[in-house]
Amino acid sequence: xxxxxxxxxxxxxxxxxxxxxxxxxxxxxxxxxxxxxxxxxxxxxxxxxxxxxxxxxxxxxxxxxxxxxxxxxxxxxxxxxxxxxxxxxxxxxxxxxxxxxxxxxxxxxxxxxxxxxxxxxxxxxxxxxxxxxxxxxxxxxxxxxxxxxxxxxxxxxxxxxxxxxxxxxxxxxxxxxxxxxxxxxxxxxxxxxxxxxxxxxxxxxxxxxxxxxx
Numbered sequence: 449x450x451x452x453x454x455x456x457x458x459x460x461x462x463x464x465x466x467x468x469x470x471x472x473x474x475x476x477x478x479x480x481x482x483x484x485x486x487x488x489x490x491x492x493x494x495x496x497x498x499x500x501x502x503x504x505x506x507x508x509x510x511x512x513x514x515x516x517x518x519x520x521x522x523x524x525x526x527x528x529x530x531x532x533x534x535x536x537x538x539x540x541x542x543x544x545x546x547x548x549x550x551x552x553x554x555x556x557x558x559x560x561x562x563x564x565x566x567x568x569x570x571x572x573x574x575x576x577x578x579x580x581x582x583x584x585x586x587x588x589x590x591x592x593x594x595x596x597x598x599x600x601x602x603x604x605x606x607x608x609x610x611x612x613x614x615x616x617x618x619x620x621x622x623x624x625x626x627x628x629x630x631x632x633x634x635x636x637x638x639x640x641x642x643x644x645x646x647x648x649x650x651x652x653x654x655x656x657x658x659x660x661x662x
Contacts, residue, residue: 475514476514477513477532480511484511486654491522492513492516492517495653496513499511500652520599529601530601530604532598532601534596542611550611552612554648559606563638569594576635577592586621591609618650
């Protein structure tokens with residue numbers, strides 16, 4: 449895995465810039481059963497992200513569980529939509545626990561077929577991540593989950609986890625202005641297939657291991 453370039457630190461964040469972390473491998477399970485996701489995350493000491501909005505009809509999945517485990521079968525109940533092995537790439541890690549109002553935008557990404565999966569992933573890591581850290585001014589945490597093996601489910605090539613302190617921050621501080629919005633969307637079109645990449649989730653983090661925030 450090739451690390452991205454440095455970005456420098458910001459006081460409110462414990463880690464910022466992809467050269468300040470060691471990538472790790474985790475399992476990801478996506479599904480639609482909130483109870484199954486929470487139970488699986490508790491069993492394997494993982495993270496459970498849940499979009500339980502009543503108007504969530506048409507979502508590609510409603511839950512995402514990620515964990516380091518040597519017993520992936522314990523995630524199967526939470527992986528009714530799909531299961532993946534991912535490389536975890538924290539791009540920004542907050543220095544303190546998130547507030548109870550925090551919301552995580554979860555974007556599943558399908559690579560742009562014109563450049564292929566490897567080139568799309570490299571662009572996402574090396575070019576898009578610095579742009580996201582610059583222009584998503586209210587984003588308090590940003591993690592890329594790059595799919596290295598699909599066990600089952602849709603052909604997603606990655607998952608972006610973009611955390612904000614509140615839904616208001618997500619709506620009002622998602623971009624630093626119209627120019628930043630144009631830059632982000634133009635760059636996404638270079639590495640992602642926007643037609644095949646599904647609708648975003650707006651999730652809450654229901655289970656967090658005590659020693660992990662990323």
